[in-house]
Amino acid sequence: MAGDRAYEMLWDCGYCGARKLLGKSQKFCPQCGAPQDAQTRYFPDEQDKVEVLGHRYQGADKICPACQAPSGAKAEFCGRCGSPLGDAPEARRLQDQVRAEDAKFAESLSLRRLEAEQRKHPSVVESVAAIPKRRGYLWATMALGIVALVVGLLFWTRQETVVVSGHYWRQAIQIERYGPVAESAWCDSMPFAAYGVARHSEIRSYQQIPDGQDCQVRRVDRGDGTFTEHQECRPQYRSEPVYGERCDYRIDRWSWSREASAEGHDLAPRWPQTGLAGARPCLGCEREGGRESRFEVLLRGQGREYRCGLAQEAWHGMRDGSRWTLKVGAVDKQPRCDSLKPVD
Ligand SMILES: [Zn+2]
Ligand SMILES: [Zn+2]
Known part of the structure; x- marks a missing residue:
């Protein structure tokens, strides 16, 4: 240089x-x-x-x-x-x-x-490096073996013949309600409709402030019997908090309030009565916010009951008393519902 x-x-x-x-x-x-x-x-x-x-x-x-x-x-x-x-x-x-x-x-x-x-001292250098390495290898092999064993046990299943012993369905509607909700935002991005506002100061970000340098001196062998010496410096920074104004407020919004649900063991699933209060956006008005269905068949195996969630059509088509084969985890005893096949 x-x-x-x-x-x-x-x-x-x-x-x-x-x-x-x-x-x-x-x-x-x-x-x-x-x-x-x-x-x-x-x-x-x-x-x-x-x-x-x-x-x-x-x-x-x-x-x-x-x-x-x-x-x-x-x-x-x-x-x-x-x-x-x-x-x-x-x-x-x-x-x-x-x-x-x-x-x-x-x-x-x-x-x-x-x-x-x-x-x-080659043996010292080598053995110091070699022992932890060999041990690390041993641990890695054991850990891998345990993982393989656990995975193997999870995939290990036995096949059983099961009889459809019943059906179950549940359908639910989420209900939202219009009314005051507590929220918080940076005051410069608070919605206009906010009310009941309380302001306080809070750390919003960090700023990097230059804070001197970190220096070291390096000697470089030039290979011709001389060396050079030079200083290398890197700037240092410290981070300082930048404060912003935070607003806690209330605002009228639609938000989740309750769930209406219906369930049964027959083959005619129904939607629940919602009994919505009011329809227009008014304080205390309600509206629907999403529907969910679940259809399960109840299966009886050898001394054990299983439940399988299915699509509605497949669920409806499995007659009570019909016989099916089902794979069941040998360790966790959980049914593998996608393995269900009818017995001819
Ligand atoms: Zn020579
Ligand atoms: Zn000499």
Whole structure:
């Protein structure tokens, strides 16, 4: 990123043990002359940070396939052994280092040391990850088994021969009444016909108010022995309630008031008397608000009675005393009414 300041990655000499050598400026160990191993680079502690001035970034180093020495991105031949770098791989980079704004960076591990640590403790890492996983698998299998069992039991039915022992019907009419109803609305959308209004304040929505920023500092390994450091900030918000005026009021409307119903065990279903009070919209007037019917046959099986709700035509056609087969749940003992078939 333009404007980010660049700093030296550090590396340690693997031959003489010299520490904190500069990744960009020291491609060879100043003590023993050994070439830099790009995989020993690491991010420095805050106080070991050395700024790189006047350096133009050209890309990650190329790693010589013959001697592993790093050379600049634009080099065509290895600076150490002269091998051509045509399709040489790039230097591998460390993961970004990130800290909170008020924290300090500590020295990181190099790739070589990270991988050595992982080789030293692979069994620990693996077993820690593996045990909960295997247990999770076990639980999932058991849960699945239980679900399958429950579903299986619900679908498990036995067939019975049943005799029609009677009929039942019920028909109902919902009745609405015109009169005062208590309602509540935002005062700016209250109906004109409202009366008996009481106003109060209530939270209507929430507003997002900018509330500073949340910042962190990120270090990015550029793969050429340098890294950049920059600040990343995200705006923070807090939510604040916005109050509105709420109105509780009464208004005259049609609303459900009662149900008129009729029922019987014969084959001639009737609608109930409604006895509506008044017809025009007046206070206390009533009107119909929907009709419902239910038709059931009563069935006698072996030591058990069942009821099946049916369409009116099918219900009317099932003679008393006729014989039918019916599937019944083996566990829940509920009839599967759509399985009804006549016995010839
Ligand atoms: Zn050395
Ligand atoms: Zn080389």
